[in-house]
Amino acid sequence: MKSAIAQLKTALQRAMAQAFGPNLADTDPILVPTSNPKFGDYQANVAMSLAKQLQDKPRAIAEKIVTHLDVSELCDPPAIAGPGFINLTLKTAYLENQLQQFQSDPRLGVEPTKTPQKVIVDFSSPNIAKEMHVGHLRSTIIGDSIARVLEFQGHDVLRLNHIGDWGTQFGMLITHLRQVCPEAITDSGNVDLGDLVAFYREAKQRFDTDADFKEASRQAVVELQAGDLDAGKAWQILCAQSRQEFQKIYDRLHIKLIERGESFYNPLLPDVVKDLDASGLLETDQGAEVVFLEGFQNKSGDPLPLIVRKSDGGYNYATTDLAAIRYRTQQDAADRIIYITDAGQANHFAQVFQVARRANWIPADVELVHVPFGVVQGEDGKKFKTRSGETVRLKDLLDEAVRRSRADLEQRIATEDRQESEAFIQTVAEAVGIGAVKYADLSQNRTSNYIFSYDKMLALQGNTAPYLLYAYVRVQGISRKGGIDLGNLGTDAQIHLAEDTEFALAKHLLQLDEILAEVERDLMPNRLCQYLFELSQKFNQFYDRCSVLQAEEPQRTSRLMLCDLTAKTLKLGLSLLGIPVLERM
Numbered sequence: 001m002k003s004a005i006a007q008l009k010t011a012l013q014r015a016m017a018q019a020f021g022p023n024l025a026d027t028d029p030i031l032v033p034t035s036n037p038k039f040g041d042y043q044a045n046v047a048m049s050l051a052k053q054l055q056d057k058p059r060a061i062a063e064k065i066v067t068h069l070d071v072s073e074l075c076d077p078p079a080i081a082g083p084g085f086i087n088l089t090l091k092t093a094y095l096e097n098q099l100q101q102f103q104s105d106p107r108l109g110v111e112p113t114k115t116p117q118k119v120i121v122d123f124s125s126p127n128i129a130k131e132m133h134v135g136h137l138r139s140t141i142i143g144d145s146i147a148r149v150l151e152f153q154g155h156d157v158l159r160l161n162h163i164g165d166w167g168t169q170f171g172m173l174i175t176h177l178r179q180v181c182p183e184a185i186t187d188s189g190n191v192d193l194g195d196l197v198a199f200y201r202e203a204k205q206r207f208d209t210d211a212d213f214k215e216a217s218r219q220a221v222v223e224l225q226a227g228d229l230d231a232g233k234a235w236q237i238l239c240a241q242s243r244q245e246f247q248k249i250y251d252r253l254h255i256k257l258i259e260r261g262e263s264f265y266n267p268l269l270p271d272v273v274k275d276l277d278a279s280g281l282l283e284t285d286q287g288a289e290v291v292f293l294e295g296f297q298n299k300s301g302d303p304l305p306l307i308v309r310k311s312d313g314g315y316n317y318a319t320t321d322l323a324a325i326r327y328r329t330q331q332d333a334a335d336r337i338i339y340i341t342d343a344g345q346a347n348h349f350a351q352v353f354q355v356a357r358r359a360n361w362i363p364a365d366v367e368l369v370h371v372p373f374g375v376v377q378g379e380d381g382k383k384f385k386t387r388s389g390e391t392v393r394l395k396d397l398l399d400e401a402v403r404r405s406r407a408d409l410e411q412r413i414a415t416e417d418r419q420e421s422e423a424f425i426q427t428v429a430e431a432v433g434i435g436a437v438k439y440a441d442l443s444q445n446r447t448s449n450y451i452f453s454y455d456k457m458l459a460l461q462g463n464t465a466p467y468l469l470y471a472y473v474r475v476q477g478i479s480r481k482g483g484i485d486l487g488n489l490g491t492d493a494q495i496h497l498a499e500d501t502e503f504a505l506a507k508h509l510l511q512l513d514e515i516l517a518e519v520e521r522d523l524m525p526n527r528l529c530q531y532l533f534e535l536s537q538k539f540n541q542f543y544d545r546c547s548v549l550q551a552e553e554p555q556r557t558s559r560l561m562l563c564d565l566t567a568k569t570l571k572l573g574l575s576l577l578g579i580p581v582l583e584r585m
């Protein structure tokens with residue numbers, strides 16, 4: 001099924017070509033939803049933008065387009081307003097008919113893409129021996145949602161976890177552990193990540209102050225790189241330990257990822273440098289091998305270098321990303337590569353992308369995108385910390401969200417005098433708590449900083465997960481109360497729209513495909529959140545105005561169908577955000 005907006009766009013382009021010649025067939029008709037329903041559902045603003053080119057008044061241009069415009073299947077006769085807006089109102093019969101078809105369509109009118117791509121989403125990517133922090137949590141939640149939307153649209157998505165599992169930090173960690181806690185890096189080794197993080201901190205401190213320790217650490221890195229068994233074993237144990245902890249978080253958040261950490265690219269690094277040399281990009285700068293960047297200057301206006309091999313012969317984060325991008329385009333044959341990290345890494349990616357393109361590793365039609373996000377702040381506007389000033393452990397953060405959602409739930413159960421089992425309470429508290437954390441993150445414009453507030457994210461009112469989940473539960477309540485199987489309303493069940501709130505809800509239900517196409521293109525999950533929030537609002541307005549179970553036929557069945565479609569849309573939309581729905585809460 002083609003969306004209304006897509007059909008209207010095609011019709012407008014055909015009309016423009018007929019009115020002004022075939023060279024206008026590809027012109028964007030600038031079709032947008034109207035800001036006010038009194039102007040109809042959509043408006044095309046193209047007449048204004050064509051005025052100069054066609055040397056005519058916008059209104060006259062709009063009139064000519066409308067004479068050729070055939071949208072009679074979808075719309076009431078088009079109207080021209082103001083300086084030359086073309087206003088379009090969808091026909092009632094069209095709306096009813098479309099919704100009717102959604103009833104039996106698990107994709108709710110969203111067609112899979114006709115041009116499936118191989119897409120890599122590089123997200124989460126915490127570092128071994130360090131705690132996963134709130135930045136990684138943002139990357140994990142946003143990346144998972146973007147991957148889900150792209151998968152649903154029909155793309156072949158590879159979800160990669162670019163774990164920080166290689167580099168000089170292992171030299172110092174292994175050296176330190178050999179001295180203070182050798183049992184941690186033997187077969188039976190079993191330190192928890194919390195300890196590991198503490199060891200890491202101590203090691204770093206020694207590395208910065210103790211020359212002998214520094215030397216021993218260097219030596220350990222060399223051993224590791226040279227494939228020394230003992231050092232390799234220690235490294236593996238450390239990785240396994242961290243991996244186990246990370247996996248607990250992923251399980252709890254229902255996140256699927258394929259680990260391909262930095263170490264995976266280690267054997268490919270010398271080739272990267274060789275290749276850059278062969279393409280004439282490599283230069284030597286103060287003993288280091290570098291590529292001088294275009295468009296990045298230092299204070300005195302000289303081009304900045306991207307270091308690919310340090311003067312001590314070691315490689316760095318950028319070299320690894322160069323190897324990764326080369327591998328992903330050449331071996332994985334990716335058409336689109338999406339990196340999800342905080343905005344602080346924007347320059348890093350711009351530089352890596354530039355060098356990879358200049359090295360001719362990237363086919364021209366391959367899209368490289370950095371998807372940046374802002375920092376997580378506490379309610380005081382400062383960096384998100386515990387009360388004593390420590391970084392917040394993700395496990396504690398999730399536990400706290402669930403603890404609070406449980407307290408809210410228990411209170412509601414008490415006030416409503418309900419009897420609920422412990423299993424019910426646990427399931428609901430976990431789903432709402434985790435859902436709230438995810439939704440709070442996703443509903444923000446990801447580029448801005450985001451203020452973390454348990455109270456706001458768990459509120460039953462406002463743009464929150466509980467509000468959306470509750471709208472879904474409301475529909476399930478109607479079906480339980482009326483003893484109605486919403487999935488089985490009969491083949492002759494029909495939609496009849498009459499009330500304003502029914503129209504508003506119906507039109508909103510028809511926009512899911514437009515929204516998903518937008519998220520697919522712009523990679524902004526907050527658009528989907530906003531859509532689902534408005535859907536819940538429109539549903540609640542409809543339900544407050546229109547009786548459902550008490551209504552007469554054929555209204556009753558029609559309204560039950562609207563309820564059902566709302567629930568299905570919420571369920572699908574939330575699933576694309578990684579949030580499962582509940583039947584009761």
Ligand code: ARG
Nearest residue numbers: 122125126127162164321341
């Ligand atoms: N490990 C990095 C960090 O914690 C993120 C890696 C992002 N992905 C990449 N290909 N560089 O900041």
